Amino acid sequence: MSISMASFSPPPTSFSVKPHFTHKPTPFFRLKRPFLLLSSLKSLPDNGAGVSASLAAAEDPSPKQKDLVLEKAMEGSAGPNGVATSTEVEALSKFEDPRWIGGTWDLKQFQKNGSTDWDAVIDAEVRRRKWLQDNPETTSNDDPVVFDTSIIPWWAWMKRFHLPEAELLNGRAAMIGFFMAYLVDSLTGLGLVDQMGNFFCKTLLFVAVVGVLLIRKNEDLDNIKQLIEETTFYDKQWQATWLDDTSSNNN
Amino acid sequence: MSSIAFKPFTGLRRSSAVPTTTNTTPSKPVIKFHVSAAKTSPKLSNRDLRVAVIGGGPAGGAAAETLAKGGIETFLIERKLDNCKPCGGAIPLCMVGEFDLPLDIIDRRVTKMKMISPSNIAVDIGQTLKPHEYIGMVRREVLDAYLRDRAKENGANVINGLFLKMDMPKHWDEPYVLHYTEYDGKKGAMGEKVTLEVDAVIGADGANSRVAKAINAGDYDYAIAFQERIKIPDDKMVYYENLAEMYVGDDVSPDFYGWVFPKCDHVAVGTGTVTHKSDIKKFQLATRNRAKDKILGGKIIRVEAHPIPEHPRPRRLSGRVALVGDAAGYVTKCSGEGIYFAAKSGRMCAEAIVEGSQNGKKMVDEGDLRKYLEKWDKTYWPTYKVLDVLQKVFYRSNPAREAFVEMCADEYVQKMTFNSYLYKTVAPGNPLEDLKLAVNTIGSLVRANALRKEMEKLNI
Numbered sequence: 276m277s278i279s280m281a282s283f284s285p286p287p288t289s290f291s292v293k294p295h296f297t298h299k300p301t302p303f304f305r306l307k308r309p310f311l312l313l314s315s316l317k318s319l320p321d322n323g324a325g326v327s328a329s330l331a332a333a334e335d336p337s338p339k340q341k342d343l344v345l346e347k348a349m350e351g352s353a354g355p356n357g358v359a360t361s362t363e364v365e366a367l368s369k370f371e372d373p374r375w376i377g378g379t380w381d382l383k384q385f386q387k388n389g390s391t392d393w394d395a396v397i398d399a400e401v402r403r404r405k406w407l408q409d410n411p412e413t414t415s416n417d418d419p420v421v422f423d424t425s426i427i428p429w430w431a432w433m434k435r436f437h438l439p440e441a442e443l444l445n446g447r448a449a450m451i452g453f454f455m456a457y458l459v460d461s462l463t464g465l466g467l468v469d470q471m472g473n474f475f476c477k478t479l480l481f482v483a484v485v486g487v488l489l490i491r492k493n494e495d496l497d498n499i500k501q502l503i504e505e506t507t508f509y510d511k512q513w514q515a516t517w518l519d520d521t522s523s524n525n526n
Numbered sequence: 527m528s529s530i531a532f533k534p535f536t537g538l539r540r541s542s543a544v545p546t547t548t549n550t551t552p553s554k555p556v557i558k559f560h561v562s563a564a565k566t567s568p569k570l571s572n573r574d575l576r577v578a579v580i581g582g583g584p585a586g587g588a589a590a591e592t593l594a595k596g597g598i599e600t601f602l603i604e605r606k607l608d609n610c611k612p613c614g615g616a617i618p619l620c621m622v623g624e625f626d627l628p629l630d631i632i633d634r635r636v637t638k639m640k641m642i643s644p645s646n647i648a649v650d651i652g653q654t655l656k657p658h659e660y661i662g663m664v665r666r667e668v669l670d671a672y673l674r675d676r677a678k679e680n681g682a683n684v685i686n687g688l689f690l691k692m693d694m695p696k697h698w699d700e701p702y703v704l705h706y707t708e709y710d711g712k713k714g715a716m717g718e719k720v721t722l723e724v725d726a727v728i729g730a731d732g733a734n735s736r737v738a739k740a741i742n743a744g745d746y747d748y749a750i751a752f753q754e755r756i757k758i759p760d761d762k763m764v765y766y767e768n769l770a771e772m773y774v775g776d777d778v779s780p781d782f783y784g785w786v787f788p789k790c791d792h793v794a795v796g797t798g799t800v801t802h803k804s805d806i807k808k809f810q811l812a813t814r815n816r817a818k819d820k821i822l823g824g825k826i827i828r829v830e831a832h833p834i835p836e837h838p839r840p841r842r843l844s845g846r847v848a849l850v851g852d853a854a855g856y857v858t859k860c861s862g863e864g865i866y867f868a869a870k871s872g873r874m875c876a877e878a879i880v881e882g883s884q885n886g887k888k889m890v891d892e893g894d895l896r897k898y899l900e901k902w903d904k905t906y907w908p909t910y911k912v913l914d915v916l917q918k919v920f921y922r923s924n925p926a927r928e929a930f931v932e933m934c935a936d937e938y939v940q941k942m943t944f945n946s947y948l949y950k951t952v953a954p955g956n957p958l959e960d961l962k963l964a965v966n967t968i969g970s971l972v973r974a975n976a977l978r979k980e981m982e983k984l985n986i
Contacts, residue, residue: 401980404645408924408981411777412646413818416765420646423932424973436976509859509914513907515744515840516899 585851587673596880612830753796
């Protein structure tokens with residue numbers, strides 16, 4: 276959802292379409308009203324932990340609610356400021372979030388039941404990157420970004436990303452394994468233990484495991500072929516000058 | 527995954543048919559370099575060997591100097607002696623020593639770099655540099671002129687002329703006849719057509735090499751580098767005193783990086799791309815946007831663009847004509863560095879000619895020139911391959927770039943990177959640290975890709 280500058284020009288009309296906003300699962304803050312957004316947001320950290328804690332404790336819907344509240348506040352003042360800020364919008368738009376302090380996520384604001392809610396940190400960082408992908412902003416020396424994803428512990432990544440996929444792949448492998456064991460048994464009469472003693476069956480098992488690991492989506496087949504070509508492409512380009520030796524004739 | 531349609535490598539073959547089978551034949555002939563080839567080539571009875579160097583940039587200047595020092599009658603043909611070439615202008619530390627460059631050629635010594643990821647995570651690198659180590663920023667017109675003048679001092683004939691075409695010899699002992707337009711001031715702006723007979727030619731005439739066309743060297747893929755020179759206010763210039771910045775991201779370039787390099791009294795803000803050349807202006811705007819705070823109030827004093835070869839031409843040598851520098855395509859991937867390799871290849875080729883001709887007393891043949899190619903490939907192939915792998919792994923996508931910037935924060939990475947850049951050797955590091963580095967790299971890549979998958983879920 277790339278938001279173009281042109282859409283900002285008639286602000287009163289865009290604000291009047293209020294129901295329009297509720298449908299979209301908005302990223303935390305929208306580009307359309309950044310100037311006013313900033314002025315109202317900048318006051319938030321001053322309120323201290325109270326406001327931010329309530330923000331953090333709430334679930335996903337809360338950003339939207341907050342968004343609506345701010346939008347209501349801004350609607351009234353949008354008129355006179357709208358035109359004036361249209362030229363300044365590009366310079367002032369920035370990613371803002373009360374938990375994003377000093378160029379990194381303030382982990383104290385992600386507390387849930389006494390320990391850090393890493394999933395929320397991951398969600399927040401995802402939203403920030405999505406925002407920046409659509410609205411790249413300038414870097415600044417006064418305000419550098421120093422967040423490092425390695426502060427999120429490895430088990431949080433595992434739990435969230437690896438385990439579901441591992442479950443999926445293990446399920447696939449189990450289904451294939453059961454079916455193939457039954458099939459081979461019905462064809463050859465070898466039971467499971469005997470199959471494992473046979474070299475051909477062991478090879479089949481290896482192929483099945485590798486296949487399940489590498490080919491997870493339909494596109495993976497093409498991707499792997501392309502990867503293999505890519506690894507040797509540069510080498511071929513360098514050796515080209517040696518390959519057509521036979522064509523050059525001299526002396 | 528990159529979105530370019532993957533074109534198979536066809537080299538010099540005209541057909542664009544299925545590639546995978548064509549190059550896998552183990553057809554690489556073993557080229558035996560007989561020293562006897564030089565012994566059997568005739569001694570030049572009444573004259574020295576004549577060699578023409580087409581192009582007077584770093585490659586041509588270095589080649590001409592080495593040839594002249596080796597006692598060979600050298601002709602350096604350059605079309606524009608005061609050419610102010612668009613270029614990043616960075617030279618590694620080893621170039622200063624190897625080519626005896628005077629220190630006043632270097633406008634700035636960059637000792638710090640900032641890498642900025644797509645989500646604006648900024649990492650400072652350079653803390654591992656020793657006090658005497660730096661990346662030199664030069665003005666091309668100053669460097670090129672210095673190398674050319676040094677060649678002239680050593681006896682090369684520097685000719686201001688535009689190379690037009692070359693007649694190939696019909697027999698091996700006939701000379702190459704070069705046709706060029708000589709600009710002499712006296713003849714007026716049009717110049718005068720002149721021919722010159724030489725025994726060997728070094729093509730150092732850059733990315734659009736005419737010598738390469740003359741020997742049917744084939745084409746290469748190239749990137750477009752677009753750069754704006756911006757004069758920024760003095761207080762902002764202080765920040766760039768000895769610091770260069772590198773911006774990565776899909777907004778800045780889909781397969782390269784955007785940069786802010788400090789020059790003598792201004793900064794050069796630019797970006798480049800191979801696959802999306804038509805969008806280069808958009809990428810340039812995005813680069814300027816990312817650096818906006820730091821270049822606010824600056825005035826654009828010059829806009830320039832130039833091609834950067836991505837890989838060597840399929841044929842770098844034919845008969846007694848060899849290509850060096852950008853004409854051959856010796857620009858590294860990942861960093862796009864070309865000045866050092868141009869000068870070094872010019873020197874290496876000239877050394878091969880000097881040796882093969884025994885200081886100009888004998889005729890050279892293709893085998894002597896192939897020695898330069900062999901030496902070059904053996905010495906620098908690891909460097910080029912490593913940079914190619916880095917580019918393929920880390921410039922693919924935004925998550926890869928995020929991982930790249932995260933990895934740059936590691937001290938071991940910085941040490942290895944700078945060592946290999948400044949001294950042009952791929953030195954094996956501590957194996958334990960290498961293992962840790964590999965694990966960390968995979969970790970960074972996995973995390974960044976996981977975040978990207980989540981980002982895609984946010985997309986409606």
